[in-house]
Amino acid sequence: MADAAPAARFALYGRLLSRDGGATLNDLCGELGVSKKTLRRDLEAMEKAGLPVRCESGYRGEKTWRLASPEGLPPLTFAWDEAAALHLARPLLASLRGTFIWEALDRALAKVRAHLGEKALACLNGLSGGFLATAPGTADLADRGPALDAVMLGREERRVTEIRYRSGSTGETDRFAVEPLGLVWHRGRLYLHAHSRKHGEQRTFRVDRIEEAEATPERFDPPADFDLRVAHAGSFGVWQSDGPTRTVRVRFAPDAARYVAAGRWHDSQRVDVLPDGSLTLSLELSAFEEVGAWVLSFGPRAEVLEPPELRN
CATH class of the missing domain: 1.20.5 (Single alpha-helices involved in coiled-coils or other helix-helix interfaces)
Known part of the structure; x- marks a missing residue:
């Protein structure tokens, strides 16, 4: 690897930052679970990237790595x-x-x-006290830090990652290998987008349901043309499909039209206001599960016009 993975570098940067006196390679190997060879390569890459990493000789010549003040930059201050x-x-x-x-x-x-x-x-x-931030359904990632670190390391070092995943429908756990491709933040939840070797396709997995994760030594090559935004361009959230993109048209009654018109629901959206105050919202999607649930939340004030299977 010519350069250290950003996720690994970020974690290493934090470990160094937390120590006033820096850390030895043995300290870092124990905390990050990587070899000295990998650490030296990553530290060198951090220096080349302009991060203020410095190496000093301490007691009995033992080298200690620490963060120094960036040279030539003004101190970081806030108004x-x-x-x-x-x-x-x-x-x-x-x-x-x-x-x-x-x-x-x-x-x-x-x-x-x-x-x-x-x-x-x-x-x-x-x-x-005059502000309230509500987050219904927000996932609790308090004990998922190690799993998140592992899948991010797997993605950025292109390493097959073993995960132990708890099903949302059955509550049962299963262990299988994935090829991490990216992370998606959607409505207070973090999702892993990965190619699942068990399922033979790309899927999204809720990070709070990944109970364990470990990046293995095996490498994988992501699709040459993979783009996370393109992969989710046809979804109404995080559910994606390999099928073709199709037009979804929904008509909203006047008492719901103003709310819908004021929102940004999808990059492909087109809004047509009708003479009676109602409107039609058109979207280009390949997966219908999430948009179907959203339309149903409006009750009789929304009617799907197409495609037929979503209308039914």
């Missing part, structure tokens, strides 16, 4: 309103709790709180 905005936005990001992203974010926000001071925080906490 008061910028720091306040970051503090107030914290509840919006809490669904990432338990992941390495949250760990780094939590450290950053702790510095922001220290910068603001107790009086300012008291003022802001009073202001935050």
Whole structure:
């Protein structure tokens, strides 16, 4: 691998950052579960990428790696309103709790709180009482950090990954191999998009249902033309299909039309307002499960016009 995987580099960066005195290769090998050869390669790649990684000789010549202040860059500071905005936005990001992203974010926000001071925080906490962030159905990733790290490492190092996955319909768990291709964040839940060797096709898996994951030494080659956005272009969320894209047309009654017209539901959407105040929403989709459930949520105020199988 010519360059370290961004996910692996991010995790390593966080481990180094958490130590004032840095860390030895033995420390990092134990924490990250990789070989010294891999670590040296990744550390070198981090330096080439401009990250402020420095190597120093310590006691008995043992090398210690640490983070230094970036050379030639001004110190990272925030204006008061910028720091306040970051503090107030914290509840919006809490669904990432338990992941390495949250760990780094939590450290950053702790510095922001220290910068603001107790009086300012008291003022802001009073202001935050006027905001409520609701997240019904948000997945709890608190104990899925190791699994998320493993699938991200698998994706970015192109390594086949063994997962133990709990079915949402039966509650039973099964262990099988996947080829991780990307992550999708949708309505408070994180999904893994991967080629499942068990199922012989690309599928999405809820990360909070991945109970264990381990990147194996076996490598895989992703499809040469794979693009995560293109793969989900025909979905109304995370469900995708290998079938052709077809036009979905739904007519909404006047009392629902204004709400629908004000929303951005899909990149392909086209809205046609009718003389009686109703409207038709047209979408180009290849999977109908999620859009079907969405239409049903409107009850008699929505009617599918096409395709026939969705209308039925």
